[in-house]
Amino acid sequence: MKKSLTALVLASLGVQGLAWAGEAVHWTYSGATGPDHWAELSDEFEACRLGKNQSPINIVSDEVVESALPPINLDYTGSTASVINNGHTLQVNVSGKNSLTTHGGTFQLTQFHFHSPSEHQIDGESFPLEAHFVHQNEKGELAVVGLLFRLGEENQNLVSLTEVAPQKSGEQVSYSRPVPKLLNRDITHYYRYSGSLTTPPCTEGLRWFVIPVPVTISEEQIATYIGLIGADARGPQPINARIVLHGK
Ligand SMILES: [Zn+2]
Numbered sequence: 001m002k003k004s005l006t007a008l009v010l011a012s013l014g015v016q017g018l019a020w021a022g023e024a025v026h027w028t029y030s031g032a033t034g035p036d037h038w039a040e041l042s043d044e045f046e047a048c049r050l051g052k053n054q055s056p057i058n059i060v061s062d063e064v065v066e067s068a069l070p071p072i073n074l075d076y077t078g079s080t081a082s083v084i085n086n087g088h089t090l091q092v093n094v095s096g097k098n099s100l101t102t103h104g105g106t107f108q109l110t111q112f113h114f115h116s117p118s119e120h121q122i123d124g125e126s127f128p129l130e131a132h133f134v135h136q137n138e139k140g141e142l143a144v145v146g147l148l149f150r151l152g153e154e155n156q157n158l159v160s161l162t163e164v165a166p167q168k169s170g171e172q173v174s175y176s177r178p179v180p181k182l183l184n185r186d187i188t189h190y191y192r193y194s195g196s197l198t199t200p201p202c203t204e205g206l207r208w209f210v211i212p213v214p215v216t217i218s219e220e221q222i223a224t225y226i227g228l229i230g231a232d233a234r235g236p237q238p239i240n241a242r243i244v245l246h247g248k
Helices: 005-012 020-024 035-041 156-164 219-229
Strands: 065-067 072-076 079-085 090-095 098-102 105-115 129-136 142-151 171-174 190-196 204-217 245-247
Touching: 090 219, 098 129, 098 142, 156 219
Parallel strands: 065 245, 142 204
Antiparallel strands: 072 098, 079 090, 079 171, 090 105, 098 105, 105 129, 129 142, 190 204, 190 245
């Protein structure tokens, strides 16, 4: 059965906007509902197999195009609102003004979440954790900043988050703190490319900014995350005709 029951019911009711219905389809990071099978789970997930601009990617430093990219300016003045364990990731929703400005315009942070191991790789190297800061502009377009972590000192910015994180999939707790200072206010050293959501429905047209200077996280913090969520990374996707720009 290709279409989910929910999608069929909604279609029979004439309900528009099936994109969200796809979220009800059960998918995972391994086995019969894992990344190699996402496109088979729903018609809405077709881009996971047919898309030519999928994320994540392995960034090959010899093949990037050096460019005079303007800095990414982050003005995060709002706060976090809640933490959700959705079974796929630990997601922190935010409120207030948390803006990202590039020459592509201004976007507002909607949420950030994590993947372990990292989804993006650099010269084939994977990292223990990657955070995705998801921003949206007024047209609904997305700009995502991918921040890589390496093993080292405990990350103080994430201590309170792992303390409150819900243990069970589907649970949400309120969490009101300043947005953690994991990113610099002006980011000058980054990779930029055009990609997709790294989870179903794998929608394309996202602006990706990957920061190659890893911040640290302790082994214990990684173990806590894996204990809560499990491994949650999609593997690198073909680069195809895309170029990756490198600003520094
Ligand atoms: Zn993500």
